[in-house]
Amino acid sequence: MAKQFKELEDFLGTHFIYTYDNGWKYEWYAKNDHTVDYRIHGGMVAGRWVRDQEANIVKLTDGVFKITWTEPTGTDVALDFVPNENKLHGMIFFPKWVEEHPEITVTYQNDHIALMEESREKYETYPKMLVPEFATITYMGDAGQNNEDVISEAPYDGMIEDIQAGRYYDADYRKIKK
Ligand SMILES: C=Cc1ccc(O)cc1
Numbered sequence: 201m202a203k204q205f206k207e208l209e210d211f212l213g214t215h216f217i218y219t220y221d222n223g224w225k226y227e228w229y230a231k232n233d234h235t236v237d238y239r240i241h242g243g244m245v246a247g248r249w250v251r252d253q254e255a256n257i258v259k260l261t262d263g264v265f266k267i268t269w270t271e272p273t274g275t276d277v278a279l280d281f282v283p284n285e286n287k288l289h290g291m292i293f294f295p296k297w298v299e300e301h302p303e304i305t306v307t308y309q310n311d312h313i314a315l316m317e318e319s320r321e322k323y324e325t326y327p328k329m330l331v332p333e334f335a336t337i338t339y340m341g342d343a344g345q346n347n348e349d350v351i352s353e354a355p356y357d358g359m360i361e362d363i364q365a366g367r368y369y370d371a372d373y374r375k376i377k378k
Pocket of ligand 1: 228238275277279290292
């Protein structure tokens with residue numbers, strides 16, 4: 201039987217892959233009670249990946265978790281996970297500049313924080329581009345908290361398939377070296 205989520209402790213340390221109804225594909229990891237990592241495989245900013253993003257993470261009710269954060273780009277995100285039903289709702293609030301220059305954000309953001317902060321001042325913020333979408337969770341992995349191997353390299357074509365087929369992490373959820 202699939203894992204049942206109830207408390208925040210059940211949720212923290214979980215690694216998810218999901219597809220939004222608009223086709224955008226994301227990979228996201230609840231690293232600990234105030235930190236998230238993610239990788240974007242499809243959509244407007246496919247190729248972007250981020251580690252150690254500070255976030256607010258709460259349990260709303262049994263098995264329902266809300267995560268919110270604001271990024272160095274000025275993008276705000278609110279995710280509501282219902283993992284027992286393999287679904288979530290995401291709301292992304294992109295500043296106008298990310299919609300106009302997505303390529304600036306398609307990188308390993310941690311190495312380019314100053315560029316993100318400069319860009320959010322240099323370009324327009326408004327009107328924001330709002331993306332409210334449900335998503336279907338296609339993969340859940342019990343990675344444990346603070347596992348630096350979960351999101352540790354750029355997304356590549358076939359990565360989702362490697363993860364889902366069990367070719368990417370070993371039994372201890374460490375990345376299998378290629
Ligand atoms: C902009 C980041 C972001 C990360 C995960 C997600 O599901 C939506 C947006």
